[in-house]
Amino acid sequence: MTTPTKIRRGKMVNAFNPEQLDHLDNSTRNAVERRTRLLGPAYRLFYDNPVQVSRGKGVLLYDKDGHEYLDAYNNVVSVGHAHPRVIDAVHRQMQTLCTHTRYIQDGILDYAEQLLGTFGGRLAENGHAMFTCTGSEANDLSLRIAKHYTGKQGIIITSEAYHGNSDLTAGFSPSLGDASPLGTWVRRVPAPDSYRITQENMGRWFADQVQAQIDDLKRRGEGLAAFIADSIFSSDGIYSRPTDLLKPVADVVHRAGGVLIADEVQSGFGRTGDALWGYQRHGVQPDIVSMGKPMGNGFPVAGIAVAPELVERFGSDMRYFNTFGGNSVAIAAAQATLNVIRDENLLENAERVGRFLRAGLNELAGKYEQIGDVRGAGLYIGVEMVRDRGTKETDASTAAALVNGLRKRRVLISATGFNANILKIRPPLVFSESDATRLLTELEAVFKSIS
Secondary structure (H helix, E strand, C coil): CCCCCCCCCCCCCCECCCCCCCCCCHHHHHHHHHHHHHHCCCCCCECCCCCCCCEEEECEEECCCCCEEEECCCCCCCCCECCHHHHHHHHHHHHHCCCCCCCCCHHHHHHHHHHHHCCCHHHHHHCEEEEECCHHHHHHHHHHHHHHHHCCCEEEEECCCCCCCCHHHHCCCHHHCCCCCCCCCEEEECCCCCCCCCCCCHHHHHHHHHHHHHHHHHHCCCCEEEEEECCCCCCCCCCCCCCCCHHHHHHHHHHCCCEEEEECCCCCCCCCCCCCCHHHHHCCCCCEEEECHHHHCCCCCEEEEECHHHHHHHHHHCCCCCCCCCCHHHHHHHHHHHHHHHHCCHHHHHHHHHHHHHHHHHHHHCCCCCEEEEEEECCEEEEEEEEECCCCEECHHHHHHHHHHHHHCCEECEEECCCCCEEEECCCCCCCHHHHHHHHHHHHHHHHHHC
């Protein structure tokens, strides 16, 4: 079994180039220039021709002129833009009370109890919930706890992982780019590239990669604090199968005294269709689960679920307090979002519509040789563009043409992967078969236009 050779990292294929403004209309160019002046160069825009948005509803976004866009990318609003039940819950709670977690409040306790119950195993039986504002904070807190529990510093990640943008989490998020330094205590393992690596015994291969890095950390005196992974390997290229990868890894991590952290910021809350949590597809029980983006349907709420023994000494040795994490309004948004996922059967919808969409993409693959692979689970789908199916050479230029061609037709997706050649389709969970049909129709039209 061989590891794929990687080439130089490409640019984000859907990223706007601030040095090329001539193709924009006057209104957009003025807005971009004003934005750059006021917000600075670190903020990036999507697409060759950036999208101005004024409002959203369900799976649709609208610009100031009322033009409609199909949003097939945004998992932050997991149950759809401006969902009335979430809006109502936030509005009513804001009218009543918004304060922090140092007071006894039923809302946070009710939500924590329901949330913990979804994990099963020891997290459901006696785990604890701790709340933050963002997924970056959740992963930051997870690693603080893991380091304190183990007394070690080493962190093992996959090769193109993204886990946040705090100082700590950026230090183990290589997808931020080569200019963003990784911590000296960070070790990377190859992504489980199911398109290029034989899937047979991949779980054993993956565990062996992790074990090699554990040995290196031990040899250099760091030791292992944690292995952390997004179970659908989003930034690595969206690898949804095989689903026997994490159990062998958990075994070697625990044998080394380390902590297994499931980063569910992107793959959780029903995204993968066949389980509420992505790690559940792999049949493992993490020590810590981190959550973020889709938790409050756009309201900034995030958190972790943690096994009690990990946080016991952390909680006695130091306090944890987050002024806005778990505030009354944030919990109201989170509770409403969880209720909608349950009441509107969005887990089942993600599985059904995702299957329909993948089938349509595979039909397109029969027509267009640039599609090398279609993969994913539920409503998280990757479509890999290649120059040649035999060599599997990556094709970022076609991915760029497709992403920006769809934008011109008012359908929004993104791209991912080391070489930015994988279409990233990740719509709200309320995406319907008719929405999927629209996406497929427009994608084929773009293929025809660039062939």
